[in-house]
Amino acid sequence: ETGSNPTSLQDISGAPGVRGQKVTTIQKDGLISFMQSIILNTQLDSKEPFYVLDLGTVVSHIDQWARALPSVRPFYAVKCNPGPALLGAMAALGSGFDCASRAEIESVLGLGVSPDRIIFANPCKPEAHIKYAASVGVNLTTFDSVDEVEKIRKWHPKCDLLIRIKALDDSGARCPLGPKYGALPEEVEPLLRAARAAGLTVSGVSFHIGSGATHSSAYRGAIGAAKSVFQAAARLGLPEMRVLNIGGGFTAGQPFEEAASNVREALQAHFPNAQGWLSLIAEPGRFFVESAFTLAANVIGKRVRGELREYWINDGIYGSMNCLLYDHATLTCVPLACSSKRANPTCEGAITYSSTVFGPTCDALDTVLTGHRLPELQVNDWLLFPNMGAYTMAAGSNFNGFNTSAILTYLAYSNPS
Numbered sequence: 001e002t003g004s005n006p007t008s009l010q011d012i013s014g015a016p017g018v019r020g021q022k023v024t025t026i027q028k029d030g031l032i033s034f035m036q037s038i039i040l041n042t043q044l045d046s047k048e049p050f051y052v053l054d055l056g057t058v059v060s061h062i063d064q065w066a067r068a069l070p071s072v073r074p075f076y077a078v079k080c081n082p083g084p085a086l087l088g089a090m091a092a093l094g095s096g097f098d099c100a101s102r103a104e105i106e107s108v109l110g111l112g113v114s115p116d117r118i119i120f121a122n123p124c125k126p127e128a129h130i131k132y133a134a135s136v137g138v139n140l141t142t143f144d145s146v147d148e149v150e151k152i153r154k155w156h157p158k159c160d161l162l163i164r165i166k167a168l169d170d171s172g173a174r175c176p177l178g179p180k181y182g183a184l185p186e187e188v189e190p191l192l193r194a195a196r197a198a199g200l201t202v203s204g205v206s207f208h209i210g211s212g213a214t215h216s217s218a219y220r221g222a223i224g225a226a227k228s229v230f231q232a233a234a235r236l237g238l239p240e241m242r243v244l245n246i247g248g249g250f251t252a253g254q255p256f257e258e259a260a261s262n263v264r265e266a267l268q269a270h271f272p273n274a275q276g277w278l279s280l281i282a283e284p285g286r287f288f289v290e291s292a293f294t295l296a297a298n299v300i301g302k303r304v305r306g307e308l309r310e311y312w313i314n315d316g317i318y319g320s321m322n323c324l325l326y327d328h329a330t331l332t333c334v335p336l337a338c339s340s341k342r343a344n345p346t347c348e349g350a351i352t353y354s355s356t357v358f359g360p361t362c363d364a365l366d367t368v369l370t371g372h373r374l375p376e377l378q379v380n381d382w383l384l385f386p387n388m389g390a391y392t393m394a395a396g397s398n399f400n401g402f403n404t405s406a407i408l409t410y411l412a413y414s415n416p417s
């Protein structure tokens with residue numbers, strides 16, 4: 001289905017969250033000058049941090065997905081980045097949605113997306129959220145415990161279930177999920193029996209090999225383990241399973257191509273002739289959005305200590321850069337010396353100094369970069385941080401009164417072709 005999706009700006013410009021907003025068409029290499037123009041055109045006293053979302057990158061990743069995994073329908077993981085323009089664009093591009101909570105379901109339904117395009121893919125849900133899902137017709141969820149079966153029986157007995165199994169090798173992931181979620185092999189049959197006893201339908205299997213996975217061979221192991229669960233269900237005489245959810249864990253570029261090739265081979269090995277009876281779905285987050293967002297933060301302070309340069313910027317570890325802690329991210333940045341209209345704003349060829357970049361709060365933990373080579377910057381210059389779309393603003397706080405959710409997002413569109 002994704003193959004027939006709209007793939008041009010025209011197709012997504014009417015989407016909720018995008019409609020009515022200015023979308024600037026830029027060249028593939030024109031992002032820095034676009035950000036510079038935003039900085040120069042913004043009122044002098046507004047030096048707040050801001051994001052640019054390049055919708056062209058999102059479109060291009062949707063196309064890459066459809067080319068590499070045409071039989072696997074993506075359900076974008078809202079938790080990764082719930083920005084309204086992004087969600088609207090994903091909806092217009094035909095994606096389904098993986099929601100973790102009532103609020104995420106509400107925001108997706110608010111786009112006019114029908115409930116059958118949503119999977120409530122949180123294996124342990126508050127009862128009130130299950131009740132809400134029942135009331136709006138979100139009828140597919142995951143589970144990995146007997147207690148969850150009981151809650152779903154009570155509040156949403158018409159819900160189809162996917163049994164979430166542990167991907168046994170998620171050791172190569174930036175954020176392994178195995179320590180928290182997934183049934184062990186010996187737990188599978190008791191869980192299937194519990195669901196049957198509760199009168200619930202287990203329609204398939206899901207797994208997640210960990211976010212930011214680096215061992216893409218883990219998809220092979222997990223797809224093989226999923227096949228064993230399909231066989232166990234058949235042995236128990238349960239209705240035939242018909243959904244396989246391969247989760248997330250994809251990173252754009254070469255890692256995605258490798259992962260997709262592992263997935264294709266494992267599907268061919270374990271689920272040949274799947275066409276017609278097996279629905280293949282996935283819950284990618286990072287893949288679609290990581291490189292689509294670039295953050296600009298303003299230099300609000302400076303201290304020189306011998307050869308060391310120390311800078312303070314107005315976003316940090318309690319804001320967008322929480323990804324340093326929670327997502328084990330490594331950040332990089334490009335300087336944009338706009339404070340004094342310099343001829344060479346990106347400072348190419350300039351002498352660099354070992355620099356520390358602090359966030360704006362009064363906590364020493366709020367340190368964004370250390371030992372980073374930067375040219376001499378002044379207060380009111382800017383730093384641009386690429387690849388800031390995944391697990392950044394979604395988990396930022398208001399600590400010290402620096403409000404992550406107030407950060408503006410400007411929309412751009414670089415032609416993906």
Ligand code: PLP
Nearest residue numbers: 077211212248249283284285286
């Ligand atoms: N699905 C579930 C259940 C998750 O917990 C996550 C991330 O934590 C995702 C999907 C998205 O994963 P990723 O961003 O690695 O694709």
